Amino acid sequence: METMEESTEGEQSPTFDALDLSDEVREALDEIGYVTPTPVQLATYGPAVDGQDIIVQARTGTGKTAAFTIPLVDRIVQSDGGVQALVLAPTRELALQSSRELARIGKHRGIRSVAVYGGAPMGRQIEELESGAQIVSGTPGRVLDHLERGTLDASSLKALVLDEMDEMLSMGFARELNAILERLPPPDRRQTMCFSATVDDDVRDHAERHMRDPQMVSLSSDAVGAEEVSHYVYMVSGSDRVGDLVRVLEVEDPESAIIFCNLRSETERVAYALQRAGFDADWLNGDLPQSEREKVMSRTRAGKLRYLVATDVAARGIDVSHLTHVINYSFPEATAIYVHRTGRTGRAGRTGCAISLVSPPELGRLYYLRLQYKIFPVERSLPTEGELQTRAEADRIALLSAAFTGAQSPDSLALAQRLLTHPEAERIVGGLVAAFFGASTQEGEDADEQAAAARRRGPTARRRPAARTVEPNDEDGDGDGPQRGRNAARRSRPAARAPSKRPPAPEEDITFTETNADVPPDTPLATLYLKVGRKDGARVGEIARLVREAGDLRRADVGKIRMRDHHTLVQIPEAQLDSLIEALKDQQLHERELSPQRANREPA
Numbered sequence: 001m002e003t004m005e006e007s008t009e010g011e012q013s014p015t016f017d018a019l020d021l022s023d024e025v026r027e028a029l030d031e032i033g034y035v036t037p038t039p040v041q042l043a044t045y046g047p048a049v050d051g052q053d054i055i056v057q058a059r060t061g062t063g064k065t066a067a068f069t070i071p072l073v074d075r076i077v078q079s080d081g082g083v084q085a086l087v088l089a090p091t092r093e094l095a096l097q098s099s100r101e102l103a104r105i106g107k108h109r110g111i112r113s114v115a116v117y118g119g120a121p122m123g124r125q126i127e128e129l130e131s132g133a134q135i136v137s138g139t140p141g142r143v144l145d146h147l148e149r150g151t152l153d154a155s156s157l158k159a160l161v162l163d164e165m166d167e168m169l170s171m172g173f174a175r176e177l178n179a180i181l182e183r184l185p186p187p188d189r190r191q192t193m194c195f196s197a198t199v200d201d202d203v204r205d206h207a208e209r210h211m212r213d214p215q216m217v218s219l220s221s222d223a224v225g226a227e228e229v230s231h232y233v234y235m236v237s238g239s240d241r242v243g244d245l246v247r248v249l250e251v252e253d254p255e256s257a258i259i260f261c262n263l264r265s266e267t268e269r270v271a272y273a274l275q276r277a278g279f280d281a282d283w284l285n286g287d288l289p290q291s292e293r294e295k296v297m298s299r300t301r302a303g304k305l306r307y308l309v310a311t312d313v314a315a316r317g318i319d320v321s322h323l324t325h326v327i328n329y330s331f332p333e334a335t336a337i338y339v340h341r342t343g344r345t346g347r348a349g350r351t352g353c354a355i356s357l358v359s360p361p362e363l364g365r366l367y368y369l370r371l372q373y374k375i376f377p378v379e380r381s382l383p384t385e386g387e388l389q390t391r392a393e394a395d396r397i398a399l400l401s402a403a404f405t406g407a408q409s410p411d412s413l414a415l416a417q418r419l420l421t422h423p424e425a426e427r428i429v430g431g432l433v434a435a436f437f438g439a440s441t442q443e444g445e446d447a448d449e450q451a452a453a454a455r456r457r458g459p460t461a462r463r464r465p466a467a468r469t470v471e472p473n474d475e476d477g478d479g480d481g482p483q484r485g486r487n488a489a490r491r492s493r494p495a496a497r498a499p500s501k502r503p504p505a506p507e508e509d510i511t512f513t514e515t516n517a518d519v520p521p522d523t524p525l526a527t528l529y530l531k532v533g534r535k536d537g538a539r540v541g542e543i544a545r546l547v548r549e550a551g552d553l554r555r556a557d558v559g560k561i562r563m564r565d566h567h568t569l570v571q572i573p574e575a576q577l578d579s580l581i582e583a584l585k586d587q588q589l590h591e592r593e594l595s596p597q598r599a600n601r602e603p604a
Contacts, residue, residue: 057199281308538563
């Protein structure tokens with residue numbers, strides 16, 4: 001196996017003029033916006049159009065898809081004839097990605113491509129194959145199915161592309177690959193191009209058995225990790241990994257991230273925990289129906305989902321150029337998987353960050369990563385309570401800044417300047433801050449929670465102009481301002497008028513404790529679910545009064561209250577639950593039916 005090392009360090013990047021491309025392909029590349037070929041595209045084009053079998057090793061995110069689609073469309077495949085090229089990929093997302101790229105680059109040459117993969121209607125794929133396509137891009141299982149049915153005729157095949165070969169073998173597709181290769185023209189009658197981020201013994205064995213004197217094109221033999229990615233690890237005990245993840249997200253504050261889990265069962269649990277903590281998160285794994293997968297992936301690609309929690313298989317083929325972070329919630333079982341995961345960020349010349357949570361049983365895999373791939377993550381410590389407090393204070397400052405974005409009157413600015421020079425400026429400003437966020441302990445905690453939630457929802461949420469109007473005893477302290485609806489806006493008053501407002505009535509001064517303090521400790525407690533939340537204009541104080549009045553309860557009977565965007569959870573004695581549900585079943589709050597029922601979990 002001949003090896004060719006490519007190095008472009010210190011060289012000026014050439015344009016596509018360096019490749020002898022047809023006018024039709026150049027026109028398509030110009031329309032797409034491709035100006036400069038990447039090193040892997042430059043190194044691959046010559047051997048590919050010469051008909052050479054090649055094994056291309058290059059980092060993830062370096063343009064490998066265009067590296068094989070350009071020569072296929074430009075020289076290898078003709079517009080007349082049957083299926084002349086087959087692209088095999090480990091996942092449906094990668095198969096679709098290749099098919100879309102082929103269609104874009106080949107549109108002026110009359111080249112058609114069809115994507116075939118499991119989970120999609122077989123009949124529709126058969127119709128597309130019968131309508132005439134020169135290139136088929138698919139997953140091994142579905143391609144084998146079409147070959148066995150006779151709906152895919154490979155007798156005229158000129159080229160076979162094995163995309164992410166190491167991934168296909170590690171995912172257990174060896175049997176399907178062998179069965180497919182038996183049904184294709186022999187190696188001396190077809191060209192085979194193998195693309196892989198890592199080239200291990202399995203890939204080499206396959207090359208020796210199924211390729212014809214392959215040439216090795218290596219652009220990353222010394223280090224396969226993406227060049228523009230910084231690597232970090234947090235050492236964790238493993239006993240509360242979700243809690244550790246939340247702390248890491250608090251201090252790192254990624255703009256966007258894929259959070260990788262080793263197990264399907266972990267993805268939904270982790271995403272749900274992040275949602276409960278206020279993060280904009282969703283999950284993706286192989287158990288999710290295809291329609292739901294497409295919705296989640298579309299939100300991710302469009303930048304509308306901040307945190308995607310996914311397995312390796314589910315995340316393959318998601319081309320997210322804006323992704324800033326990759327986070328390994330669980331360290332991968334194989335070091336090659338680490339390379340593929342972290343290659344999802346730092347793409348197309350951008351910088352990225354890879355963060356891993358590593359527990360004691362995973363230290364051996366971390367050591368092997370350093371040894372095999374020369375990737376040396378920098379160790380970081382989990383944030384201390386002091387650092388978390390600093391973050392909470394920063395969140396409050398951000399919330400204050402967002403609340404008063406408009407221009408202030410000259411009188412107000414003059415008063416502010418005098419205030420800052422006052423001998424007791426700290427005490428006065430502290431009082432104003434307490435009035436803004438709420439003076440009671442629970443109100444302060446709710447304010448911290450809402451300030452953090454604004455940050456967790458992402459940069460867009462943080463940039464919202466929130467000309468907030470606040471009552472000093474705003475018991476939910478949600479900080480969403482106008483987002484709570486027109487009713488809330490009519491009820492609230494400008495913060496500047498707060499000093500002239502009458503003191504709140506004693507009933508308004510509600511302290512929301514962690515437990516029902518005056519209830520005997522052995523009293524069974526239950527959680528009431530109400531289908532109304534902060535985005536409906538509701539406030540915690542309103543909910544507390546409503547529950548007390550409807551159930552004729554004492555203040556001490558109402559325990560922890562947690563309000564979300566569209567529902568609220570209230571902790572009360574078990575004995576009062578049924579009667580309270582009956583009393584509230586026909587009531588409304590802010591024009592919303594309460595729909596009271598027993599919650600399936602406690603407030604958190």
